[in-house]
Amino acid sequence: MSGGFITCAGVGKTYTGKGRPVEALQGISLACAEGEFVCLLGLSGCGKSTLLQMIAGLEQPTTGRITVAGQVLDGPSSETSIVFQDHGLFPWMTVRANVEFNMKARRVPPAARRARADDMLALTGLTAFVGSYPHELSGGMRQRVGIARALTTHPRALLMDEPFGALDAQTRGHLQAELLSIWASQRTTVLFVTHSIEEAVFLADRILVFTPRPGRLAAEVMVDMPRPRLPTSPEFAAVAKGLRAMLGSEGGSE
Amino acid sequence: MPRLSRLAGLLPIVALVAAWQLAVSLQLYPPVLLPAPAKVADSFVRWGPTILANAGASVLRVVIGVGLAFAVAVPAGLLIGRYPALDRLTDWSIQAFRSVPPISLIPLAMLFFGIGDTPAIVLIFLSALWPLLLNTIFGVRGIERTLLKVARAARASEALVLRDIILPAALPAIFTGLRLAIGGGWLTVVTAEMIAVKSGLGYMILNAQMTFRTELIFAGIIVIGAIGLVADQSVSRLRARVCRWQEGLLAERE
Known part of the structure; x- marks a missing residue:
């Protein structure tokens, strides 16, 4: 595959610990265009998170090659930012310090750090909470902090590892809508891992469906519906039904 | 009434003094062995300057000894906890050396450093x-994996990781260590002063025994206990202050 802001060519991952080696992912090839919103959908254990961690440069593929912005990946790229399901906020830092951390790591001067953090805090509706500690925030608020932090470095791609997986349905709905508006305003590429069919259909331009043991790319579904999408609409239900069939009898909804 | 219920902690001490007074009134022991509480209280006035000077000498030794230990152990512990190679290198030695009671080193300390402050501080x-x-080391190992991933994805320098992530993550455990260190140091100083030093509370008590001033022995023991209590409470308060972010976290996990 050539062209595409993020590409994977024949990417596989085998874990060799004690006992026999476990093949987590096999022969993944994909390309993700700049500005595209792509969901990686699959049941737990299908290796979709592993793939995202590899694209984030946090893990090495056993086989194949990953490129980001035309560069073959060798560790985390400065063009991407990752958001974790368990938010990964530093409990001893205030919201502001957490949001500034990625910039601090890149040696952005304090004044510039502050200004950019203020912008991203405003964008995510956190301005009133700059001085709070993570444990004082709700789950949804914490994940907003994680997203704000990821955005501070002007990433060209946002890598999201089931970011809303631990939230209640209502909060999840709010954050999905907010993410779409952030995505529209920041014009960043989003690679979004989820096990929820509804979430994928609500968010994605394109859905890549994974099957487990070993994780393989089973199908690719374009979601050609205008946003905001209504989960109660017949088109929505039709796409979701098709995906449910691909994921197998175990289903994949909540 | 939280303040009033805290005072309940004094009840056992009050009961002990009452029992003590009873034993004196019943003349279970000759007054020269078991002085009355009033007589001991009186000795605080009579021997005030002596008690104060000796207590000061003991406290100063503990402050210096524990301070030096802190300056060595915390940086070393952060590095050993962070780098598995250092851990493999030092693990057996640490386990072996820590099994040696410091008191058992008094003879060696006296041979090497003579009599005075040095052997006591070394012990x-x-x-x-x-x-x-x-x-x-324990504190560093307990760090949440996601936090290290966040740092790696942000391409944070090792210095930043140690200072902004590893150290604060380990702080609660470091405070636990400090409490144990001060407790252990306080036990050691009194013992060492009975053998290897010519000042301090340990020396004062031993001296009072030889001159048959039992009330001063009691006064010395009371001062030792009181200072131990104050030191422990101070560290405990400092910890609550510095690790404010953790208090909420602990409550939340219950």
Whole structure:
């Protein structure tokens, strides 16, 4: 595959610990265009998170090659930012310090750090909470902090590892809508891992469906519906039904 | 009434003094062995300057010994906890050395350093070193994996990781180590002063025994206990202050 802001060519991952080696992912090839919103959908254990961690440069593929912005990946790229399901906020830092951390790591001067953090805090509706500690925030608020932090470095791609997986349905709905508006305003590429069919259909331009043991790319579904999408609409239900069939009898909804 | 219920902690002490007074009134022991509480209270006035000077000498030794141990153990512990190679290198030695009671080193300390402050401070240093070192290592190991991933994805320098992530993550455990270190150092100083030093509370008590001033022995023991209590409470308060972010976290996990 050539062209595409993020590409994977024949990417596989085998874990060799004690006992026999476990093949987590096999022969993944994909390309993700700049500005595209792509969901990686699959049941737990299908290796979709592993793939995202590899694209984030946090893990090495056993086989194949990953490129980001035309560069073959060798560790985390400065063009991407990752958001974790368990938010990964530093409990001893205030919201502001957490949001500034990625910039601090890149040696952005304090004044510039502050200004950019203020912008991203405003964008995510956190301005009133700059001085709070993570444990004082709700789950949804914490994940907003994680997203704000990821955005501070002007990433060209946002890598999201089931970011809303631990939230209640209502909060999840709010954050999905907010993410779409952030995505529209920041014009960043989003690679979004989820096990929820509804979430994928609500968010994605394109859905890549994974099957487990070993994780393989089973199908690719374009979601050609205008946003905001209504989960109660017949088109929505039709796409979701098709995906449910691909994921197998175990289903994949909540 | 939280303040009033805290005072309940004084009840056992009040009961002990009452029992003591009863034993004196019943003349279970001759007054020269078991002085009346009033007489001991009186000795605080009579021997005030002596008690104060000796208590000051003991406290100063503990402060220096524990301070030196802190300066060595915390940086060493952060590095050992962070780098598995250092851990493999030092693990057996630490486990072996920490099993040696510092008191058993008094003869060696006297041979090497004579009689005076030096052997006492060396012994306090050794008794404070191990709890500080082990707790620091333990604290670093307990860090949440996602936090290290966040740092790696942000391409944070090792110096930043140690200062902004590893150290604060280990702080609660370091405080636990400090409490144990001060407790151990305080036990060691009194013992060492009975053998290897010519000042301090330990020396004062031993001297009072030889001159048959039992009330001064009692006064010395009371001062030792009181200082131990104050030191422990101070560290505990400092910890609550510095690790404010953690208090909420602990409550939340219950």
